[in-house]
Amino acid sequence: LLDECNVAALRLLDRHFDGHYRRIKRELFAELPTSILELGPGTGANFRYYPRGSHVVAVEPNRLAHHVLRREARRRGLTIDIIACEAEALPQETASIGVVVGTLLLCSVRDPGAVLREVCRVLRPGGRFLAVEHVAAPPASAAHAWQRRLAGVWRSLFNGCDLCRETEHWLRRADFADVGIEHFTLATPIFPIRSQIVARCTR
Numbered sequence: 001l002l003d004e005c006n007v008a009a010l011r012l013l014d015r016h017f018d019g020h021y022r023r024i025k026r027e028l029f030a031e032l033p034t035s036i037l038e039l040g041p042g043t044g045a046n047f048r049y050y051p052r053g054s055h056v057v058a059v060e061p062n063r064l065a066h067h068v069l070r071r072e073a074r075r076r077g078l079t080i081d082i083i084a085c086e087a088e089a090l091p092q093e094t095a096s097i098g099v100v101v102g103t104l105l106l107c108s109v110r111d112p113g114a115v116l117r118e119v120c121r122v123l124r125p126g127g128r129f130l131a132v133e134h135v136a137a138p139p140a141s142a143a144h145a146w147q148r149r150l151a152g153v154w155r156s157l158f159n160g161c162d163l164c165r166e167t168e169h170w171l172r173r174a175d176f177a178d179v180g181i182e183h184f185t186l187a188t189p190i191f192p193i194r195s196q197i198v199a200r201c202t203r
C-alpha cells in the first residue's frame, strides 16, 4: 500500500514541481546522448526533457510505478527498458554508460555512498552524472532546525526520504574527476525541501 500511495503522491508532486524545475532541468538536460540510464525515475518526471527517440534504461525498484513509466515513455516518444533493482547494485557493465540521471534519488536511497560507487563504476571516463536533489539546509539556519525536527515523521511518510542528507558531501567524496554543484532555493510551499542542488559530475 505504501508503494501504491507513493506512486499517486509522486504524480501529484510531479505536477506541483515541474513548473519550478523547468528552467533548471532544461539546462541540465540540454545535451544528452540518445541513450540514458536513469536511477529511480518514479513516474518519469524527467522524460519530457529527453529528446524524442532516446532510449532510457530505468532502474526503478517500485514495480507499481512500471506501467506509469512505460506509458510516460510512449507519450514522450522514448523507448524504455525497466529494471526492478536497487541502484546500490547495478547490473550494467563497468565503464559502459555515457550519462546517468538521478533526481530526488540520493535523498531516498538506503546507501548514497554505494549508489555513487556504482554510478562511478558504470560510467565511461568522461561520462556524466546529472542530478537535482533537495539537501540539508546550512547547519545554523532555522530551516535546518525544522528539517531536524521533521526528519523522523518525514522518513516514515515518504518512503525513507532523508531531509538532512549531506548529498554534496557524498558527491564530493565519490570518485568523479570533476564535481560541479550549484545551490538554489526551490520556490515551493513545501518548505523542508527548499534547499536544493543541481549537480553535474564528470567521471
Ligand SMILES: C[S@@+](CC[C@H](N)C(=O)[O-])C[C@H]1O[C@@H](n2cnc3c(N)ncnc32)[C@H](O)[C@@H]1O
Binding pocket: 010, 014, 039, 040, 041, 042, 043, 044, 045, 046, 059, 060, 061, 062, 065, 085, 086, 087, 088, 102, 103, 104, 105, 108, 109, 110
Ligand atoms: C522521491 S522519488 C523521485 C522520483 C523522480 N526521480 C523525480 O524526480 O520525481 C524517489 C525514487 O527513487 C526510487 N528509489 C528509492 N530507493 C532506490 C534505490 N535504492 N535504487 C533506485 N531507486 C530507488 C523510488 O522508488 C522513487 O521512484
